[in-house]
Amino acid sequence: MKTLTKEMQAAITPAMALDLLKEGNKRFVNNLKVNRNLLQQANETSDGQHPFAVILSCIDSRTSAELIFDQGLGDIFSVRIAGNIINEDILGSMEFGCKVAGAKIIVVLGHTKCGAIKGACDHVEMGNLTTLLSKIEPAVEAETTVRDNRNSGNAEFVEKVATLNVKRTVQAIIEQSPILREMIENGELGIIGGTHDISTGVVSFYPETNFEAVRKEPAGAFNL
Template sequence: MMFSRRRFCCAGVLVGTAATLDRALAADSCAVQTRERQVTLSPDDALKELKAGNERFLTQTMRNCDLLGQVRATAGGQYPFAVIIGCIDSRVPPELVFDQRIGDIFSARIAGNVADDDVVGSAEFATKLAGAKLIVVLGHSECGAVRGAIDGAELGMLTNLLKRIKPAVEASKNVPGEHTSRNKDFVQQVATANAKLAAEGLERDSPVLRDLIAKGELKIVAAMHDVSTGRITFLG
């Protein structure tokens, strides 16, 4: 079957148009966060952004952006829309599992994703002064810090840090089975309770954050990352 020159040319135009559109959409998805966009985002919008990013991560449709270009574009200022308070675990890199770009999120990482005074102060800076609309306390499965807190591990300065996880251990005492790190269900329950308690503690301990929440300018949520699947579940 022979194609006419006109039909061939039209097909070429359609292909070229589609390619141009794809490039435009890709460029838009890689555009760095701006002050204007940060201001217009609500806390719920910010949460949707992170949920969509994790879905892209899970479906292997992550954005492929020019990172050096983003470095240059953000050199004059940063306008992140969210704060992720996560564990130092190497399997839970927030920018990757939420498919976020340079300049999109503040990332505060500490063993056991505990909210000590330094972390609270960092969250106050990120929200009140830098304009982020959402704080996510991100716990994860198979957490070594949680295991250490359960078993009463002691090691230098880590000992005091693990004490901050003890309330979550106490809150999980009704979980069936032995209450040691050998019980995976217990470890998971403590890790989940720890993320929830840390999120609650941020609001309880910080008048700055409470004021932003009261004004509808901030939301604080807890979430859990499954290190075996990459899926992030937001807690109620």
């Protein structure tokens, strides 16, 4: 597998970038990962990097984006934080990765059985974690189809909140970053949300958060 160059990155469209990630996940699920010379890639990227994607995922030890999408050194910017939430620092990092460094797609990636989501469902308060979980609370409140046992003991409720959290984060990125929104509207950048099943390794993307839908609708148009 060749190390990405600036020319190779420039030739990748947002749709192609999504396909690259889907193909990589299929390889991961089928244990057919590409044979890479990581030391060679480290050497070849020592003077510059040209990743094609920015992936916002959880800190969960089972959700390494490089592994589940079968990517090498220099291929993706990996942003990891409990609950795959955003703040100004993360948005700034995304703006750098896309506007400055040339990435073609942003993926907001949740996962099943997420501890941060469970904590938000239980309204946990503990030190600095309280502030972080408060960013997930709107998704908890927005999930109205489950009326009983709205806590971490209800697996269905947890997964529904996790899905809403991903979709709301995609929307928040578009609303809170004029730079990224303009790139999406111009077709320079894609954005999509999805969930990684930690039991099977499969990543399922949400079509309603696909960059094509985003480009056709104004900010805030998602029905969450």
